[in-house]
Amino acid sequence: xINMEPVLKRGYTAWDGHVLPLDEYDERIANVRAALRQQxxxxxxxxxxxxxxxxxxxxxxxxxxxxxxxxxxxxxHDADPVLVSFGxxxxxxxxxxxxxxxxxxxxxxxxxxxxxxxxxxxGIAGGAIGTVGTGGMPESAAxxxxxxxxxxxxxxxxxxxxxxxxxxxxxxxxxxxxxxxIVDDAVxxxxxxxxxxxxxxxxxLEAERVARAGRARDVRVLANMSGxxxxxFEGRLDGRQAPLLLWVAAQYQGYWAEAxxxxxRPAASAAGEAVEAMRGAVRTGACAGDIAAAALxxxxxxxxxxxxxxxxxxxxxxxxxxxxxxxxxxxxxLPQDALLTLRTLVADDGxxxxxxxxxxxxxxxxxxxxxxxxx
Numbered sequence: 104x105i106n107m108e109p110v111l112k113r114g115y116t117a118w119d120g121h122v123l124p125l126d127e128y129d130e131r132i133a134n135v136r137a138a139l140r141q142q143x144x145x146x147x148x149x150x151x152x153x154x155x156x157x158x159x160x161x162x163x164x165x166x167x168x169x170x171x172x173x174x175x176x177x178x179x180h181d182a183d184p185v186l187v188s189f190g191x192x193x194x195x196x197x198x199x200x201x202x203x204x205x206x207x208x209x210x211x212x213x214x215x216x217x218x219x220x221x222x223x224x225x226g227i228a229g230g231a232i233g234t235v236g237t238g239g240m241p242e243s244a245a246x247x248x249x250x251x252x253x254x255x256x257x258x259x260x261x262x263x264x265x266x267x268x269x270x271x272x273x274x275x276x277x278x279x280x281x282x283x284x285i286v287d288d289a290v291x292x293x294x295x296x297x298x299x300x301x302x303x304x305x306x307x308l309e310a311e312r313v314a315r316a317g318r319a320r321d322v323r324v325l326a327n328m329s330g331x332x333x334x335x336f337e338g339r340l341d342g343r344q345a346p347l348l349l350w351v352a353a354q355y356q357g358y359w360a361e362a363x364x365x366x367x368r369p370a371a372s373a374a375g376e377a378v379e380a381m382r383g384a385v386r387t388g389a390c391a392g393d394i395a396a397a398a399l400x401x402x403x404x405x406x407x408x409x410x411x412x413x414x415x416x417x418x419x420x421x422x423x424x425x426x427x428x429x430x431x432x433x434x435x436x437l438p439q440d441a442l443l444t445l446r447t448l449v450a451d452d453g454x455x456x457x458x459x460x461x462x463x464x465x466x467x468x469x470x471x472x473x474x475x476x477x478x
Contacts, residue, residue, distance in 0.1 A: 115318040118169055118201050119356050122281065127274045128203050131167060131267075136180055138263050145227050146179040147260055148218060148252075150236040152189075152244055162421035163235050163261075165357040166268050169202045171320070175210070177218050182225045187217045215251040222255075233260030270440040271420060275358060276463065277475065279420065279442055282319070282360035283461060284474030285353045289314040289324075293349055294366040302343040303328055307336055310351050319353035323423075326350075327455070333413065333448070348448065348457040352423060359423045360474070363446045363459030372456035377401045377410065377447040381429065385443060385462060385469035391417075391433035398447055399431065409450035416444040416459070437464045442472065 139147055151164040151173050161171040167184070168176055174188045185206040188194060192209045199207050210217050222232075232255045237245060249257070271279070293310035301309070307326040314322040325333040327348040328341040345367075352361035365372060380401035384394045398415050399407055415429040418441050427435040429445065437443065446459035462469035 114315045114320045114322065115355075116201065116320055118203070119278075122278050123169060123274055123356055125203050127272070128167070128169065130272075132178065132184065134267055135167065135178065135264065138267065139178075139180065139233060139260075142233065142258070142260070142263065143231060144233040144258065144260065145230040146177065146222060147233040147235065148237075148257075149176040149178070149264075150234070150240065150248070151175075152236065152240045160236070160239070160422065161357070162268070162425070163264055165421050166264070168204055169357070170198065170204075171357050172198060172201075174198075175214055175218055177221055179222070179225055179227060182221075185221055187214050187221075189214050215248050219251050222252075229254050231256040231258055233258055233263075235259075235261050235264050265426065266438075268421065269418070269425070269438045271442050271463070275420065276442070276472070278356045278358040279360050279461075280472060280475035282353050282355040282358050283362070283472060284476040285314050285317040285319050285355060286351050286360050286362045287474040288317055288476070289322075289351045289353065290349060290362050290364050293326075293351070294347070294364065297347045297366055302341070303347055304336060304339075304341055306347055306349065310349065311336075314351065314353045317353075319355060320357075321354040323352040324350070332450075346455065348455060350446075350457070350459075357421050359419055359421070360461055360472075361419070361423065361444055361446075361459065362461075363448070363457045365456045365458065369454070369456060372454070372458060373402055373406055373449045373451070374410075374447040374456035374458040377449075378445050378458045378460055381415065381445045381447075382460060382462060382469045385437065385445075385464060387437060387439045387464055387466045389437050389464075391427055391429050391435045391437065392431055394445075395429050395431045395433065398429070398445075402447070402449065406449045406451060410447050413448040414446065416446045418442065419444045419461070439466070440464065443469070445469075 178184045187210045234257050289310040292313040293306040296309040297306040303326045307324050310324045328334040347366040349364045377398040380397040381394050384397040417428040418425040441464040448457045461472040
């Protein structure tokens, strides 16, 4: 699903230690260290590169540190992990309140140099170091990293870390359920606004207002505007178009959930039937291409283009799309305990419909993930 970057970059920002306590991160770090030993690696460097507000993927850093920001995490077998920011010292006070890490320092223009100095201070003057997140860096930054860590053999560790991330732990599921509760409240509020006579724009804005009031850190909302396609708010009124087609995604503690809605809710719809067909095909080890085929098999041929154009879903968690997409040409298989969004949009002038669900993958199939609304 393609959506715009919001103008408001950050909503509710605080570490919820009840949902993701310290021992959760202790276990994640222990699992990563075990994987490093299996690969014969002396340490791990996780890079979240950002420059002048550029987009970056925070998921790997958030998994280990709880932070959704730029910086470099250094993890070795014995020393406490350290986060080195890309900036000076002004943001350190804020960063330290968002993470369990006790060692958060400023890079002050030489972040990779600080990482090297910490390695050497820990007695690691050479050897093999795993890297995560370096593939998307600008050439200049990648060259600087290679230069500064020239005494080390750098080996990509992205696949190994993503394999650990793919299987959602119980507390991760809790965070996603809270995000789903925020999304469900936002959808219900938008539907009420539309039912009371509001137009599509009013419903979209109501969904975002409720999600942000519900402590979402980031919110994305799309609705059918003029022309029938899903669009974000663009500062104009497009009038009322029924039915309302709405997509809402929200993030809590780094974890995403989304929902797709048609209002008034039809008793049956082509989109709903396609989602049910996909859910029936989901199980551990199922091929994403086979799940997509199940959706297309339940749809009229004329509906395939809109369904594929907006996407049929994929794995979710610390990113809206964690790497496995439900599409006909995919041979990716679903891992145990993955979280999967399934959605279908049918653009039909005679009866457009939009439906979706969030499920946990198991050997027995797809288990719905319900929203959680903490007291």
